[in-house]
Amino acid sequence: MSEREQSQAAxxxxxxxxxxxxxxSWARTPPARxxxxxxxxxxxxxxxxxxxxxxxxxxxxxxxxxxxxxFVANHQSHFDAPVCLAALxxxxxRRLVVAAAADYFYSSAVKGAAASLALGTVPFVRSGGxxxxxxxxxxxxxxxxxxxxxxxxGTRGTGASGFKKxxxxxxxxxxxxxxxxxLHGLEQVMPKGSFVPLPGGVVVGVGEPIPPGDDxxxxxxxxxxGVAQVRTMVKGWEGA
Amino acid sequence: xxxxPFADPLFLPVxxxxxxxxxxxxxxxxxxxxxxxxxWRRSTLFLRARTWFVxxxxxxxxxxxxxxxxxxxxxxVVVQGCSEFVRIAGIGRRYAYLLILWxxxxxxxxxxxxxxxxxxxxxxxxxxTLVPILSGQITDAHRQVADTLVGYVFVALPMxxxxxxxxxxxxxxxxxxxxxxxxxxxxxxxxxxGSALRGRKLxxxxxxxxxxxxxxxNLVGAAxxxxxxxVAVPSEWSVAAVVVLAVVIAFGSVWADLTGSFIQRAxxxxxxxxxxxxxGGVLSRVDSLLMAFPLSYYALILVDKVxx
Numbered sequence: 001m002s003e004r005e006q007s008q009a010a011x012x013x014x015x016x017x018x019x020x021x022x023x024x025s026w027a028r029t030p031p032a033r034x035x036x037x038x039x040x041x042x043x044x045x046x047x048x049x050x051x052x053x054x055x056x057x058x059x060x061x062x063x064x065x066x067x068x069x070x071f072v073a074n075h076q077s078h079f080d081a082p083v084c085l086a087a088l089x090x091x092x093x094r095r096l097v098v099a100a101a102a103d104y105f106y107s108s109a110v111k112g113a114a115a116s117l118a119l120g121t122v123p124f125v126r127s128g129g130x131x132x133x134x135x136x137x138x139x140x141x142x143x144x145x146x147x148x149x150x151x152x153x154g155t156r157g158t159g160a161s162g163f164k165k166x167x168x169x170x171x172x173x174x175x176x177x178x179x180x181x182x183l184h185g186l187e188q189v190m191p192k193g194s195f196v197p198l199p200g201g202v203v204v205g206v207g208e209p210i211p212p213g214d215d216x217x218x219x220x221x222x223x224x225x226g227v228a229q230v231r232t233m234v235k236g237w238e239g240a
Numbered sequence: 241x242x243x244x245p246f247a248d249p250l251f252l253p254v255x256x257x258x259x260x261x262x263x264x265x266x267x268x269x270x271x272x273x274x275x276x277x278x279x280w281r282r283s284t285l286f287l288r289a290r291t292w293f294v295x296x297x298x299x300x301x302x303x304x305x306x307x308x309x310x311x312x313x314x315x316x317v318v319v320q321g322c323s324e325f326v327r328i329a330g331i332g333r334r335y336a337y338l339l340i341l342w343x344x345x346x347x348x349x350x351x352x353x354x355x356x357x358x359x360x361x362x363x364x365x366x367x368x369t370l371v372p373i374l375s376g377q378i379t380d381a382h383r384q385v386a387d388t389l390v391g392y393v394f395v396a397l398p399m400x401x402x403x404x405x406x407x408x409x410x411x412x413x414x415x416x417x418x419x420x421x422x423x424x425x426x427x428x429x430x431x432x433x434g435s436a437l438r439g440r441k442l443x444x445x446x447x448x449x450x451x452x453x454x455x456x457x458n459l460v461g462a463a464x465x466x467x468x469x470x471v472a473v474p475s476e477w478s479v480a481a482v483v484v485l486a487v488v489i490a491f492g493s494v495w496a497d498l499t500g501s502f503i504q505r506a507x508x509x510x511x512x513x514x515x516x517x518x519x520g521g522v523l524s525r526v527d528s529l530l531m532a533f534p535l536s537y538y539a540l541i542l543v544d545k546v547x548x
Contacts, residue, residue, distance in 0.1 A: 050316075050320075188327060194333060196337065198323055198326065198333060198336055198337070198340075199319055199320055199323040200323050200324070200326075200327050201520075201521070
């Protein structure tokens with residue numbers, strides 16, 4: 001039995017046990033999306049332009065995307081997801097969910113609801129039995145035309161390598177491309193352990209979409225290489 | 241308190257002068273570039289021109305309305321300028337927060353409690369020294385304190401000074417308008433004449449791009465700026481005062497350029513920001529004004545005392 005088949009078999013079991021992790025499906029209804037658009041256009045993006053004025057490099061690659069994708073980026077700050085959302089632009093943002101650590105962002109109902117409404121996050125269980133359930137849920141979303149933004153290193157400040165396989169399961173099983181991204185500068189705006197941002201410029205690099213293929217491990221390696229390539233591009237721009 | 245800008249007879253003449261200046265500058269750049277419209281629209285110069293169309297009237301509106309609107313503008317400059325300096329100098333987060341907070345406090349003191357203004361630099365020094373004293377982290381603390389103080393004197397204190405002069409001096413608003421437009425023209429003229437005339441380098445080890453031709457441009461630009469804003473020049477000012485003002489504004493602009501260059505070279509860092517479209521950071525936009533403003537204000541007072 002191949003790894004992909006094992007994953008699909010496990011999924012079948014997982015879907016039977018579904019609903020132990022809340023899905024916050026109301027946050028993806030048209031009224032909630034309208035409110036989210038208002039929050040993002042009216043408050044989030046202008047605020048980010050003040051706190052973390054960002055430059056997007058390689059945005060042209062996004063034009064090649066015609067359907068959903070899995071966006072993977074290095075993780076350094078709580079500002080990563082909002083900056084990615086702002087950088088990706090309204091067209092992609094409209095149908096995009098952010099995989100957010102369930103143990104952190106969904107530790108209280110109010111916190112979780114606020115994150116789901118404002119950022120379009122969905123709870124992602126990082127370890128234990130429910131993590132499979134979370135993955136299956138994200139696969140379902142990708143299959144239904146939703147893009148997914150995920151930070152595959154799992155936690156902040158771990159650099160742009162050592163990616164966990166979760167994103168590859170989503171991309172391969174839903175057959176959507178992976179788009180590598182690299183965020184530079186947010187480690188100075190609000191690093192791990194800090195709760196007050198210090199304004200400063202940020203560069204967001206976007207790489208070429210990577211076709212999913214059918215090998216999870218190969219896709220992880222390609223995504224790591226893709227992020228490393230975007231990092232080189234960003235550093236080159238920085239030094240220009 | 242915010243005021244109705246239209247109630248001030250100076251508002252519309254100043255606004256249209258600023259707008260005309262931007263339109264003329266925009267047209268001059270378009271003609272000099274001689275590019276197709278499509279190429280031009282994607283160029284940095286186009287972004288810069290677009291930015292001027294926004295920040296020009298916004299600045300005029302904010303200073304005429306005054307109150308919290310002007311305070312917001314000053315806050316923007318202090319927060320962004322200090323943050324950029326923090327990145328250039330590699331200042332630690334504790335010191336950085338204090339720099340921004342004390343910079344903000346300085347704006348409030350300048351506007352609402354002028355009697356305490358002179359205490360600001362000394363008070364900040366006390367505050368900074370409390371960091372190593374209370375935290376016990378003394379490694380590199382002297383350097384952090386010194387660098388943060390440089391940032392304060394370079395960015396936050398002059399901004400508070402601008403607020404002080406604008407609110408305390410009856411001619412403060414006029415002075416601010418004249419100096420701001422003159423500094424902007426001085427910088428633009430320096431770039432234009434520097435590129436056209438070139439000439440000997442001014443201080444190549446500090447700034448290899450700055451030439452004596454550029455300095456001449458600084459002087460001409462500052463003088464043209466004052467003439468352009470003649471409507472705001474108070475009748476009490478003598479010809480000598482106006483001439484000195486032009487020279488001091490030009491000197492302040494050159495000084496700011498060189499200081500900015502030596503700071504970036506000393507710390508081997510350049511800040512890359514996009515907060516001002518087409519330009520990048522705030523600091524490089526306002527450093528000339530921040531340095532020329534106090535200098536020219538005291539030069540005017542000196543001229544006034546000397547000439548009686």
